[in-house]
Structures are given as C-alpha cells and as structure tokens.
Amino acid sequence: MSRNRGSPFMPENQRAEASPMTTISRMVHLVSRPDGWPAPDDFAFVDIALPSTGRGQVLVENLYLSVDPYMREQMDGGWPLNAPLEGRSIGRVLASRDARLAEGDLVFHRSGWCSHAVLGAEDASLLPEHAGISSSAYLSALGGTGLSAYVGLSKIAKLQPLETVFISAAAGGVGTMAGQIAQLLGASSVIGSAGSAEKVRRLVGKLGFTSAFNYRDGNIAAQLRAAAPAGIDVYLDNVGGEHLEAAIGSLRDRGRVAWCGAIAQYNGTIPPPAPRNLFDVVGKSLRIEGFLVRDYRHLQPELEALLVPHIRSGRIKLEETITVGFDNIVTAFIGMLRGENVGKAIVQVC
Template identity: 60%
Template sequence: MTTSRTTSQTTSLTTPRTPSRALTVHQIARPDGMPTPADFAFVESPVPVPGPGTALVENIHLSVDPYMREAMDGDWALHTPLEGRSIGRVTASRTPGLAVGDLVFHRHAWRTHALVTPADVRLLRPVEGVPLRTWLSVLGGTGLTAYVGLTRTARLQPGESVFVSAAAGGVGTAVGQFARLLGAGQVIGSTGTAAKAAHLVRDIGFDAAFDYHDAPLGEQLAKAAPDGVDVGFENVGGDHLEGLIANMRPHGRIAWCGAVAQYNGGAAPAAPRNLYDLVHRSVRLEGFLVRDHRDVQRELEDFAVPHLRSGRLVPDETVVEGIGNVVDAFLAVLRGGNTGKMIVQVGDAGE
C-alpha cells in the first residue's frame, strides 16, 4: 500500500476476466457477527445488453460503507448482486436520456457492469481538477451526510465546538473539514488508534483527537474540551454517546448518524445511563438519514467545489484497486482498516 494526502492508501489486485464478461458480487449467506469472505461469491456472466429504455454502464468506482453490514442481515436478498453507491460511464444506450460517454452516479454497485434507466442515475458534472471518485466521498453520500448533519440537524454556528466519533472514517473526516470551513471554533475527534488520532490533527485539521481505548471517552473528551461541546456528531452509539452527553453544553445539539458499535450482531449496547441529562441541559438529540435530504446535493456541491479547487478541502480516501478486492475492502471498513472514505476502483476513470 502507498499513502498520500489525496488518495490515501492504494492496493491493487484485479480478478482476471475477459472483456466480454461481467463480474458481480453476491451475498450468499447471512453473517453471524463479523462477515467473512465465505459470505460472498464472485459470479461471472456475459456483459448485459441494453434493451429499449435502458443503457449499459461500465462501473469505475464503487463505495463500500459501514451501513452495508446492517443490510446483510436481511435488507439484501441472497444470491443477487449487492447494491451501493457507484460511478460509471455509459458504454451503450437505447434511451434518449443517456448518451454513450455520460458519467453517472447510480446504486448498482458490487459489479463491473450495470443496466440502468435514466430514472436510476444522476448525471455528473465533471469539475476540472477534481477527481471523479470525489463524487463518492466529499461530494457524494459521505459528504452529504456530513453536510446535512452539521447544517440541517445540528445547525452549527460559527465559533461553536464540535465533537465527532469514528472521526477517522469517511463521514468523520468530512465532518471535521466541513466544520472548520463552516467556522467551528474547535473540532475534536475520537478514533481507534493513536496513529489515526495523529492523522486527524496533522492532516485533516482537527484541533484535538484521541484513541478511545486509552481511557473512558467522557474523560478524554472533558480534557480536550473543558468548556464542553456545542455540537456532537455521533457515529458509534453506546458508551460513546454516553460520554458525549456528559460533556454537552446547555442547548447543545447532537446529530446521530450511525451506531457502528452494534453493526456486527450480538446484543445492542445499553442505552446511555445519562440520557435524562439531555433534559436537564436542554440538549437536542436528533437522528437523521441522508436519503431524506437528497435535495441538498446541489447546495453541497456549491459549498464544497470552491474549497476543493482552492485546496482548503482535501478528500481523505482509501482507494483499493480491482473488483477482486471489493470484499476485502468492505471487511477492512468494518475493522477500521481505512482512513477516510473507502473506494474501490474497478474501471478506468480516464483522468
């Protein structure tokens, strides 16, 4: 693996296939706890041919995300290609809504090729100097989650302090950079290793970060933010949420995005013992789903693109090359083996 500020880590392993064949990845078993490679199968088939009203997309970039672990427990049908955010190029079309060469965002992931209709996709507007994969990181669902959580749910105000858990992941690193660009006075994060904590401060611009294994999260957060936290961006749940609540300032807001502490089965973490403190401090805890805010996509782009061009916003990404690595990339996300957004490159971006 090589590491750089923009592309982060890159590995390469391409599963052999002939140009006339397509490869899809199926879930073939329900995992018990942490998924394993045995829960998946690679299936080769002829490249699909578009019928009337459809187009063939050759995928370039695929996203793998923590939420997919929950989907494996029942949302995804077995023995079918899996879904997820994807970027591809139209290579054949039988619909006036899509032309050969169009770059599109769609949700037919975990495969090299997909048949789509115009309703299935969003045409992408290439931006000079901005890599195409950015539409899966800070310009994609990852960035939209961070932006919505900060601006719509938590309503961050200039000068306020922000804490984000799972801060070295795709959403966490976007939250940290967006919060700074939106005028936050202090940005603090927790993560799972000392190296990641150092990365957050050195490379991403956090004011402070710590390894939550070193001591109870609430204690470490109190040291990092002795005056308390105005805005919490919660991605973990359980004791992380409890520690955050203990350090919230009066009239603070918590945007609850995920609960990675319970994604791999088993008993869910106990509810925070100090939940009633939200009442005493007039703190608002609100969960949100990014799919309810797709109308904010253009606003996100208008906000982020100038900062991408100026270099004030630098996507933090781990890029894994080759469809044959998609399962390993997904499992790495669940184990915390990435920094920033995990992206699998399966085709030629032409950049």
C-alpha cells in the same frame, strides 16, 4: 489520497457462457447471513451475461464502488441472499438507448458490487462537470459521505459559528468530511475520536482538527472532558454506545446531537449498555435527532456550491482509501468495518 493494494484473497468463480457480443458482469452475491463479523465465505463472485440494452436503458461499466458501514446492517435481512447487492457507484456509459445519456458519459448510480450494469436511464445521474475534481470525489466529499456530514452539522445540529464540535469515528469517511466542514462553518473547536495514534495525528496535522484522542487509550468520557473542559455544543455521532454517553455528559445546556450511525452496534453484537445517562437529555434540554442522508439528496447542489471551490484550492482534502481491483471488494468492505481505512473507502474496479 492513500491507496491500498488490496488482499491476496481470490474468490471462487462461477463462469457464464456468452457470445462475443454479450457483456459479462462480474457480481458479488451475499450467500449467507454473517454471524457477527462478515467473512469472505459469506460472499460469492458470480459472472453473469447481461441482457441487451433496451429502449430507455444504458450499459454502464463501473469505475469506482463505495463500501459503507450501512451495508453491514443490510446483510442481516435487508438484502436478499443469492442476488446482486447494491451500493453507490461511478461508471462510464458504454452504450445508450436514451437521449439523456451518451456513450462516454460519467454517471452516478446504485448498482454497485458489480463490474457492469444495465440500467434504466432514469436510474443513472450524469455527473456534474467541475474542472479539477476527480470522479471518485462523487463517492467521498461530493457524495453521500460529504452530504451526510453537511446535513448532520448544518441542517440537523444547526452548527453556529464559534461553537465546539465533537465527531466520533473522525478518521472515517463521514468523520473526515465533518471535521473539515465544521471548520468551514466557523466552529471554534473541532474534536475527533479515532482508533489509533496515527489517525489522531492525521486528524490534527493534516485535516485541521483542534484536537483528537484515541478512544482505545482509556475512558472516552474522561478523554473528551480533557479535550473540551468547558463542554461541547454539537456532537456528530457515527458510533453510538459509550461515545454517545460521553457526548451527553459533555454537552452544554441546549446542546445538539446529529445521529448519523451506530457502528458500535453493527456486526450482530449485543447492543452496548451505554448510554446510561439519557435523563441528562431532559436536565440539559438537549436535542438528539437521527437522519438518513437519502432524505436530503435535494441538497446536493448546495453541497457542491460549498465544497467545490475549497477542494480546488486545497483547503478541503479528499481523504480516500482506494482498493484496486474488483476481486478485492469483499476485503475492502471487511477492512472498512475494522477501521483499516482513512477517509472514504472506495474500490477502483479496473
């Protein structure tokens, strides 16, 4: 696991007055719509006095927060301005007025981008007790990241043993898990693309990818053909654009694409002209299917049953870049969009 010391950027404070019994939550608000790449000035740090914990509610102190590519899309209109943001979070219950949760319980919830939250107990899920598994894993391998990889390969693309898989953004959170899960599912060859030579070496040397290439080194389609001269069977797409065009060109007849994300089109940029070979979908009888992981949360126990033994044994590596300090969450988010992380990007609050 790699750790990131964070950034010297210190946000402007807006202090709340509170009595000694009041819990102050430090929150991040979106104060302007990003024009292209997000900038620190698009966000504001606000200290807010939380209401008392009411019946059926819990007070949670956040420990780990997830920063994810989908959040960039939400900033274009999905999230309101000058209001608390959301995101996957792991926290500890400080006070509970519901029998389902007790003080000290570790929970998963979606009130991210803040240090503390008052939640309805139904909105906080008790973390399973798996000995030897770190709580941050429930934002990476055992969280939405791992579930996205698992659903894309096993349910959408229906990967079969001895098939060849190509994964874009393979050094990111979903990509690092997808490469490892593909190996568990019996893929004969796992190919990844990444944005640096160091990441390429890590994919092959540490995570067991058969091969990988740096998409910045030249034509993506040519590099993919060189890596898989006989073609590929499955493509897990986290990027879109030229990566999708290259994959369509290399897919064998009746190949499958599980479309998870399109980071090439985030940050308000003009959509890329690729893919320009969509008619090959007809000629090769290909299938392209997009999916949202939120529709597959019922598969969480299945994911844990598959991965927990292999995490314990060390076969599955928890690739996490952890930025320490809540005041560095904006820096961590922007860095993740720019590919500065390896594996899942996580912020450790304390």
